[in-house]
Amino acid sequence: MKKMIMTMGLAAMAVSNVSVADDTIKIGVAVYGLQGEFMQLWSKAAKNHPMVKSGDVELTIFDGRYDALVQENQFDTMITRQFDAIIFVPVDANACASAVSKAAEAGIPVIGSNTRCNTEQLASFVGSNDVKAGEMVANNVLDKIDHKGKVVILEGPIGQSAQIDRFEGIKHVLDSNDDVKVVGQRTANWSRAEALALMENWLISHQASLKGVIAENDEMALGAIEAIKNSGLDVNSIVVAGVDGITDALKAVKKNEMETVLQDAEAQAQGAVDVALRHVVKGKYAPQSKIWENYKSELDWNDGMSAQYNIPWTPVTTANVDKLLSARQ
Known part of the structure; x- marks a missing residue:
C-alpha cells in the first residue's frame, strides 16, 4: 500500500509539483570512495537533485573506502533497511556483482553510475564512455x-x-x-x-x-x-x-x-537519481534534473528505461575553462 501511495504521489508531483513528504523515498548511494575531488563533486551533485532538496527523497551516501568488501557490507545494510533503490559506483568491476545480486533478489533496483559493474542485473547505468x-x-x-x-x-x-x-x-x-x-x-x-x-x-x-x-x-x-x-x-x-x-x-x-x-559529475549523479526514481515509481515520472535539457540533443530520457545512458565528455580548452571554473563557485 505504501508503494502504491508513493507511486500515485510522485506521478502527481511530476505533473503538478504536489509534495509527497509523508512518503519519502529512500535511496542509498554506494560510492567507491570520497577521498578524491571528482567523487566529492559527484556526491554533492546527487545531494542537490531537486527531489532530494525538496525532501521527497532521502539520500544516504556510503563511503566505500576503496574496498569491495566494505561496499558489499553496505549493500547488506541498505537491504536490511529496505531502501527503495540503490545507486552504485563500484570500486571493482567484477567483485561488485554479488552485491548487486543480493539487492536484485530483495527486489531493490540498482542503478550503476560512473564506474561499471560486470553484471546483467543492473536496472540501468548512467555514466560516460x-x-x-x-x-x-x-x-x-x-x-x-x-x-x-x-x-x-x-x-x-x-x-x-x-x-x-x-x-x-x-x-x-x-x-x-x-x-x-x-x-x-x-x-x-x-x-x-x-x-x-x-x-x-x-x-x-x-x-x-x-x-x-x-x-x-x-x-x-x-x-x-x-x-x-x-x-x-x-x-x-x-x-x-x-x-x-x-x-x-x-x-x-x-x-x-x-x-x-x-567528466560531468552533475549529469552522472543527478541522471542516476532520476533513473532510480523512475524505477521506484513504476509509472509516469518526469525527470527533475536540468541535465536532460542540457544534453537533449545527445541524451534521450526514453522514460528512464534505457539500459545505459552515456554522458558526453567535454574537452577543456582555454576558450571554455573560465566558464567551467565559474560553475564551481
Missing part, C-alpha cells in the same frame, strides 16, 4: 609531442572499470603510433601523492628523454606536474594530460600546464 576518455587523453599527449618519443602511463586502481576501459582507449591510440615508446606504466590508485612518487622515480631514469605523461585521471596528472616542478624542470618540457576536469586541473589548463577532458 571511459574507452573514449582513454583515447582522448592519449591523443592530448601524442598530438603535442608530434606522435613520437617516450611516455609514461599512470593508471587507476587495477580492476576498476575506469582503469580497464581508459587503458583500452589509450592502447587503441598507442597501437597506431609506432614511434611512441612507453617506458613506464604503473597504478597510482587515482592518488596525487602516489603519482608524485612514481613520477619522481621515472624522472630519475628518463629525465632527459621523457616527452609525455598519460594519466587516467587528473589527480595523478597533477601529482606528475608537481614532481616535474620539484625536479627543477620547466613544466612545459613534458606534456601531461588527465581525465575528469577537477578544479585544480581546470586551473592548470588555464596556466597551460596540462590537458584534460571534463
Whole structure:
C-alpha cells in the first residue's frame, strides 16, 4: 500500500509539483570512495537533485573506502533497511556483482553510475564512455609531442572499470603510433601523492628523454606536474594530460600546464537519481534534473528505461575553462 501511495504521489508531483513528504523515498548511494575531488563533486551533485532538496527523497551516501568488501557490507545494510533503490559506483568491476545480486533478489533496483559493474542485473547505468576518455587523453599527449618519443602511463586502481576501459582507449591510440615508446606504466590508485612518487622515480631514469605523461585521471596528472616542478624542470618540457576536469586541473589548463577532458559529475549523479526514481515509481515520472535539457540533443530520457545512458565528455580548452571554473563557485 505504501508503494502504491508513493507511486500515485510522485506521478502527481511530476505533473503538478504536489509534495509527497509523508512518503519519502529512500535511496542509498554506494560510492567507491570520497577521498578524491571528482567523487566529492559527484556526491554533492546527487545531494542537490531537486527531489532530494525538496525532501521527497532521502539520500544516504556510503563511503566505500576503496574496498569491495566494505561496499558489499553496505549493500547488506541498505537491504536490511529496505531502501527503495540503490545507486552504485563500484570500486571493482567484477567483485561488485554479488552485491548487486543480493539487492536484485530483495527486489531493490540498482542503478550503476560512473564506474561499471560486470553484471546483467543492473536496472540501468548512467555514466560516460571511459574507452573514449582513454583515447582522448592519449591523443592530448601524442598530438603535442608530434606522435613520437617516450611516455609514461599512470593508471587507476587495477580492476576498476575506469582503469580497464581508459587503458583500452589509450592502447587503441598507442597501437597506431609506432614511434611512441612507453617506458613506464604503473597504478597510482587515482592518488596525487602516489603519482608524485612514481613520477619522481621515472624522472630519475628518463629525465632527459621523457616527452609525455598519460594519466587516467587528473589527480595523478597533477601529482606528475608537481614532481616535474620539484625536479627543477620547466613544466612545459613534458606534456601531461588527465581525465575528469577537477578544479585544480581546470586551473592548470588555464596556466597551460596540462590537458584534460571534463567528466560531468552533475549529469552522472543527478541522471542516476532520476533513473532510480523512475524505477521506484513504476509509472509516469518526469525527470527533475536540468541535465536532460542540457544534453537533449545527445541524451534521450526514453522514460528512464534505457539500459545505459552515456554522458558526453567535454574537452577543456582555454576558450571554455573560465566558464567551467565559474560553475564551481
